[in-house]
Amino acid sequence: MRLTTFTDYALRLLLVLAGDPARRVTIDTFAADFGISTAHLMKVSVVLGRTGWVETVRGRNGGLQLAADPTTLRLGQMVRHLEADFAIVECFTETGNCLLAGACGLETAMASALDAFTRELDRVTLADLVRTSPGLGRLPSVQVISGPASRRGKA
């Protein structure tokens, strides 16, 4: 059982940006540092921009920057929004053609379990994740382009 790569990349990006509210990251450096697809990350940034969670700052010190309050962004809320569908089994998809679809107890059981999964994730905010992620402190410096407002004094 796995979250989509889209959600995985989006959560990593949000976590890195939330590590320092003044942190700005370009798609190219983030993709290079994490060894992931630039094209895929571009799509992620567009969706995160639409939600208002991330904004793109133009100019020399530009890049992606957190635009939401990490203390109000809940993990379950983010995952529910980012997962294209919660098709835990085939019958959850529009194209699913299981012989038992619509008349199988598995659908209800899986729906309840997915609900329990996201409810558990909702107990954690993006700010909580930053506090419990020491890895954010040892990110490659090349990845970070701090703007004038940076608290990290790199302006």
Place this chain on the structure above:
Amino acid sequence: MRLTTFTDYALRLLLVLAGDPARRVTIDTFAADFGISTAHLMKVSVVLGRTGWVETVRGRNGGLQLAADPTTLRLGQMVRHLEADFAIVECFTETGNCLLAGACGLETAMASALDAFTRELDRVTLADLVRTSPGLGRLPSVQVISGPASRRGKA
């Protein structure tokens, strides 16, 4: 977020077999009825045989048959056993190489959510699923080869 196809097929097979403890299903007819891969289903039947949940009955009226008590088989227990890994995000895999692996709060949060997911599934047994699956009553008759012990009077 999706269970593996392996788990999906295994759950369908267990559900169909549990629909009638005397029901025997051949891999070919099951694969044809559900429009799924025979080769894939063969691997599923081998694993279900090893667990002792399903047995293969040889002979003219042979086929796969439920070998476990459906009232004691819990859905969460089945899913935990059938999912190759519970790699909800990359860092859960042995080959994962996320920059934050081992120092990211997401791992703990996801592990707790997965636990909540399977705990919820454990509230349901295979027997419960049969009771809440009217679809089992309208399976193609060709799919079923009932043995002498069949309660469906087809011997």
